[in-house]
Amino acid sequence: MQSEGIVPDGKILASTLKACGILHAIEKGEDIHQKILADGLLTNDVILGNALVDMYVKCGALEKAQDVLWELPVRDIVTWNTVIVGHVHHGEGAQALHCFEQMQHDGLAPNELTFVCILKACSIIKSIDKGEQIHHGIKRQGLLGNSIMLCNALIDMYGKCNSITKAQKVFEEMSSRDIVSWNSLITVYVQNDEYRKALNCFKRMKQNGFSPDSVTFVCLLKACSNIRALKEGEQIHNEITRRGLFKKNIVLGTALIDMYFKCGASAKAQEILEELSCHDPLAWNTLMSGYLKQGEVAQVVSYFEKMQHMALTPDAVSYSLVLRACGILGLLDKVEQIHEDIEKLQLLEEDVVLCTALVGAYAKCGALAKAQNLAKNLPSQSIASWSALIAGYVQHGNGDQALICFEQMLQEGILPDEVTFACMLKACSITQVIQRGEQIHAVIAVQNWLQDNNMLGNALMDMYAKCGDLVKAVQVFQEVPLLNLVSWNTLITGYVEQGQGEEALEYFEKMQQNGLFPDEVTFLCSLRACAEIGATDRGERIHEMIRKNYTLKNNSILGAALVDMYAKGGALPKAQQVLEELPTRDVVVWSALIAGYAQCGQSKQVLHCLQSMQDEGLYPNLVTFSSLLNACSRFGLVEDAYNYFLDMIIRYGVQPSIEHYSCLVDLLGRTGNLDKAISVIHYLPHYHHGAAWSSFLCACQKWGDVGLGRWAFEQALKADGGDAAVHALMGNIYAAA
Known part of the structure; x- marks a missing residue:
């Protein structure tokens, strides 16, 4: 056009600026801006000025738009509304309110659109005081009575500012309502966790002759999800199907998948995905996220692979979910393969969540060097990725390296x-x-x-x-x-681990006095405390609480803890009874009962239990014999311990660990059977001799046997050079002689 000598007028330039805004072609828009200034076209052309401001707003250059606004010789309500809308669209509520005040200082009265946008700005910054001021301003201008749109905006604002009562008041005072009004109130209830009220509001809406739309159904499904209202969720699903809204509506489909998962109907969620005609990563991600939250991580990997087989392109969220699943499963090869795919797609450039998931996956798989190298060299380093790395070291018990990583993170300037x-x-x-x-x-x-x-x-x-x-x-x-239940459990566990069972049980009682009911962790720790201090009577009371609130048929862990508590307290008939009530018994449960019989010297019952255990297809292992030997050691049952140790090797073919040898050496030494203790040490692999001789030296100190102690000291030196503790023990033996 210009090449043919035709000079564009204001209307053409305004249309061109509109196109630049739609296409986000800011450089072209700036060229036109310069031409407009050079030709002096802004002097009396409000429409052209507004088009210029709108172009900058749509291109995200809000500061530039604001500068242009102030440079315009003529501004009207459209000019100001354009900038206010831009700030609201970018989540800049405070800036929008500042513009609103400047507009009023400029002598312009806000219109309906201005108020709607400013109410959204109040929602963004959650300023109910500002919102109420705007509400009064709307009333003063007489705009409220005839504007459903303004009333809907007020309901939304009050809801987002957590004032359900005021939102309800606006709704009830409306002379007429539309579907948006009802949706706004239902949304308010959902946003403020009043899910049952949301469902009741839906019933009232239908009674008033309004038909729900997709927005209504999405809100209602969220309400059902949060209160696990499967029955109501299924009814809503049926209504969605009747209205033909489901198969092509990915948002509704996703909401249904989420609802069914949260209500525990994962199979139904799976059906929804398969019925959707519109295959979008959002629906697949929702399904994978549901499986991940339920701990069914293998299903996450399976659906990710199905997604790829169907030629669907996973997005960053899909990759983040499958990486988390692979980390839990320890699928290092899969993580490396996904890493290659992500790099080809260049998804790591800006997605912090994906970067963190990748670092976390490597760390959980034990590839900590790779995770650390990745965290250091990521294009977008974040506190989340470093935290994932540190968590990986902690998970694998490497606290020292976690501390080093923390220092490196600080050196990188990341707080x-x-x-x-x-x-x-x-x-x-x-x-x-x-x-x-x-x-x-x-x-x-x-x-x-x-x-x-x-x-x-x-x-x-x-x-x-x-x-x-x-x-x-x-x-x-x-x-x-x-304080929450985890807080109480943490303290109770701390007391138990430090051998202070009485204090642990005191806090168990205090917790209930504070209105908190124990969970499985609390019961396990409390039973352990009872076992350690022999408080069988209190253990029985805890057993009764468990019986009322749990079924041992589905909880073998609690069952094992009860068996252990009764066995250690010498209440063997009750321990036996609990074991027999369990539908499935493992080696740990049997080991607890066997240890109980062993500590009471009931060797026939021990052998009977070992046989019963084998009849169920279970065989004694290292845990079983650790329980046996520790029980014998605790009660000084030398002969029994020695026999069980021999049975372990000869009869059951279980190779003892250093813990088994040390336990037996300690028992034999404490009871004066030093010759037998020496013979046991000679059975040990050479690299374990040092620890065993240290235990033997303690026995020599107890019995005041300087000669044997000196010989044992020499053996310890030959074994591993002898540490400071060995020298200290020998010094004590000489000092006591």
Whole structure:
């Protein structure tokens, strides 16, 4: 056009600017802007000025749009609305409100569109005070009575600012409503966790003659998901099908998949995916996410592979989900293959979630060097990826390396967050470096994170308890304002692990007095406490609580804990009864009962249990004989222990570990059977001799046998050079002579 000598006028330029905005062609738009300025076309052309502002807004250049607005010789309500809409669209609520105030200072009265946008701005920043001011302004201008759109915007604003009552009041005062009005109120209920009210509102809507649309159904399905209302969810599904809204609507299909998963009907969710005619990664991702949350990680990998076989292209979310599943399953080869695919598609460039999932997958698979190298060289480094790496080291028990990684992360200029600190506290627990844990505690206190973060409070308690400082663990427990069941379990577990069963049971009682009911973890720890201190009477009361709230038919772990508690307390008939009530018994359960009979010297019953165990297709293993030998050691049953040790090797063909040898050497030594102890040591593989001779030296010290002690000391030196403890033991033997 210009090449033919035709000069574009304001209308043509405005249309061209509109096209630039749609195409996000900001450079072309800037060229036109320069031409407009050079030709002085903005002097009296409000439409052209508005088109220029709109182009910059649509291209995301909001500062430039604002600059142009102030440079315009003439501005109208459309000019201001354009900039306000832009700020709201980009989630900049405060800037939108600032523009609104400037517009009023410019002498312009807001119209219906302005108010709708400004109410959205109030929603973004959750400012109910500002929202109420706008509400009064709308009333003053007399716009509220005849505008359903404004009323709907008010309902939405009050809902997002968590004021259900005010949202309801606006709704009830409306002279007429549309489907958006009903959807807005239903959405308010769902956003504020009033799911049953949302379902009741739907019934009322239908009674008033309104037909639900896709938005209604998506909100209702979310309500059903959150209260596990499968029956209502199925009814809504039937209505969606009757209206023909389902097969081609990916959002509805996804909402149905999510609802069925959360209601425990995973097979039905699977059917929905197969019925959808529109195959979109969103639906597949929802299904895979559901399986991941349920712990069915193999299904995640399976559906990811099905997705690829159907020639569907996974997106970043799909890859993130399958990487998390592969990490849990330890499928390193699969992780490496997915890594190659991701790099080919260049998905790592900007997606922090995907980067984190990849680092986490390598770390969980034990490829920690690869995970660390990846975390260092990612194009978009984040605290999440470093936290995933640190968590990997912690998971594999490498607390020292986790601490080193933490230092490297700080050197990279990345500041830790709550998740990082929770991982670091676990690393301190592993390494027993309480000083570092105290430093982290100090940072957490300065940040005031304990006020609203259960996870950090629980991690601190766990760290102090595992490092043996239960006084500080209790101090943290008392400082945390939001105690949950995990908090109580952490402290109870800490007391049990430090051998303070009485205190553990005291907190078990206090927890219930505070209105919290024990879960499986609480019961397991409390039963262990009863077992350690021989509190069979309290164990029986706990057993009764378990009986009322759990079925042992589906919980062999609790069953094993009960058997162990009764067996250690000498209540063997009850231990036997619990074992017989279990539908499936494993080696651990049998081992607990066998140890109970062993500690009471009932060798016939031990042999009977061993035979019964084999009749069920189970064979005694290292755990069984550890239980047996520890029970004998605890009660000084030398002959029984010696016989069981020989049976272990000769009769059952189980090769003893260093723990079995050490237990027997310790028992024989403590009971004065030093010759037998020496013969057992000679059976040991050479590289275990050092630890065994140390145990034997303790016996020599007890019995004051300097000559045998000197000989054992020489054997220990030959075995591994002798550590400081061996020298100290020999010194004690000489000192006592």
